[in-house]
Amino acid sequence: MTAGSGRVTQAQVARLAGVSQAVVSMVLNGSDSLRITPETRDRVQQVLRETGYTVDIMGRRLRGGSNQILGVFTYESVFPSGVADFYRPFLLGIEEEAEAQGFDLLLFTSGGRRDGRRRIYEQGTNRLRIADGSILLGRHNDPQELAQLVEEQFPFVFVGRRESPTGPISYVGADYVAATREVHERLWGLGHRRIGLLSVTEENEPTLDRRAGYEAAARKHRRPPLVFLADDPAIALRQALDEGVTALLVESSAMADGLLACAHELGLGVPDDLSIVVLGDADPSQQPHAHAVPSTGTDWSMFRIPRHEMGAHAVRVLVGLLKNPKPRQLLLPCTIHEGATTAAPSTPDSR
Amino acid sequence: MTAGSGRVTQAQVARLAGVSQAVVSMVLNGSDSLRITPETRDRVQQVLRETGYTVDIMGRRLRGGSNQILGVFTYESVFPSGVADFYRPFLLGIEEEAEAQGFDLLLFTSGGRRDGRRRIYEQGTNRLRIADGSILLGRHNDPQELAQLVEEQFPFVFVGRRESPTGPISYVGADYVAATREVHERLWGLGHRRIGLLSVTEENEPTLDRRAGYEAAARKHRRPPLVFLADDPAIALRQALDEGVTALLVESSAMADGLLACAHELGLGVPDDLSIVVLGDADPSQQPHAHAVPSTGTDWSMFRIPRHEMGAHAVRVLVGLLKNPKPRQLLLPCTIHEGATTAAPSTPDSR
């Protein structure tokens, strides 16, 4: 059937059908079907079937400009071999939505790394531009690279809130502020009056947001903020107890594990004597809609970061950006998991 | 810097630099670097940097060039939301090796699905050609699509042995034949003389390979093959016991779980009264080099499919294919996991 080697082109079909290439294109697209005689159309379609012609997507898109490809850039490896599979839920959402929107995904894995970290601008050029737009993932970020991306007016969306001094950039993040406030509110409703925040010394966006949410909640109830910055759980716990704290908000589940151990050593029960809430996910490789119990066995009270939805929405925002290049920011609500580490305080403290 | 809308083309760069488009192309490819004055080259490179130019992969590939992009096509979703994350270990290996070889990965997610399955040729177009070559993953395969790929002389590698009536195609698979033979050999060495194979009714390559390995081993020891095809473990176990079997090779861990339960009901101990070996992985989402104990708690005797290595080797074979388009087949050895479900037979049967 097919001519010897390689692909069948419209020109070859045209030659076999005794027409011009333009007619083949018209028959294929059905455009201006009025201009073509039924006999001619049938003859062309016959040859199309015989040859097994398929459209070469390249020629078509060369004219159209867009290539229906979205880039996915990650500062770290996409499929990490370590235990904590941080990216997977995001990627799941991204893939799902990309499929729905009819885009392919280009994973930028090739870029050499420096300092064990990938770069967007390698040897002066921006490989991301191969795609129509790109989604950026990763805890790290390089302000200078971001600034240059903005400068180039390249459409991109960050997963996770990200601010740039150069101007507004698009992102899809989780609403840590609201979630932390809500957690505080629930503890207050249980009767807690001295609620502390055990934070980390880093100054990235999530940490700042959690702190902002906590302080807003404390202000609302006219309570002084009780923030502890110690890296050692034992020290932090002592400080908190000295302040009469009955409930603690903790940034990481690792720290929470440490706290729990220290509390038990002091003969304190959780949640009977001390309520603890983790401000985020204990299990980074959570499945969407899966009620995973953390591997440590403790059913932490916490809130879940909607990673799957964040990925999906990032794709939607990016696709929107392709049509209208106005930066957009989106914060998605976290869902709060009741868990087993919160309860009413054992020693009600009315003031 | 960048001209407001759309992509920067070589022609635009050329105009800004006061040279012809051909010179820009030459500077980019460094091909005939001797033919261009250092001053001219510097000027062009300056403009390239200022404009943030990147190649249009469609244009380049239309002309027959390569993009340093490998496609990854999967018949099912790449990041499945189900529990059995079948693809991840493969992808991990693929990504790792692609990074090492300096290729980006293009995930073909765009094509809609029919019958819940993706198609390579969607609406008469082959999107795979955007990439330099492609890796195909998935249990399903469409012989007709494969034939057309071969016809188009597009470089591709299947992960998992795959045969096509149209001619040899490239693949990287696991050596089920050798692994099954080796398992049989070990059981024989333990003293078993009546070793059965509990197979499934499907006729895909892995099943055929396991059966071939089993039959080769049985033939070597001049034993009649004892193959059972029942889907119900209770029936299969009865049949096997009627035949005096003391060791059973089982295709799936699910079936093995069923067998174990039935054996316990009959008052049979595993491995004391009956040895059971799973011909493959109990845990599809295995980590490389991780000695995962299956979730059921049973430490099955089995062999591990080197998914990570299969992915990595598929990339290597594909990259080789780009230079020399001769199809290549590669089978990787499985590693045998001793496990706790094999032992010497309780009733030695000398014949």
Added chain:
DNA sequence: CCCGCGTAGTAATTCGAATTATCAGCGCCG
């Protein structure tokens, strides 16, 4: 009789990058 108009196509152009053919300018040798 010729203009106008509709029909059914074909020729030519476009997209972006790579490659080939070509050309202008210069120095050198016979």
Added chain:
DNA sequence: CGGCGCTGATAATTCGAATTACTACGCGGG
């Protein structure tokens, strides 16, 4: 002084598909 060879760049072509401009033909009306 003419022609040869070399250098450094430009013009032209190619890839496959889509689109626009154009043309050959036929027919009817004024």
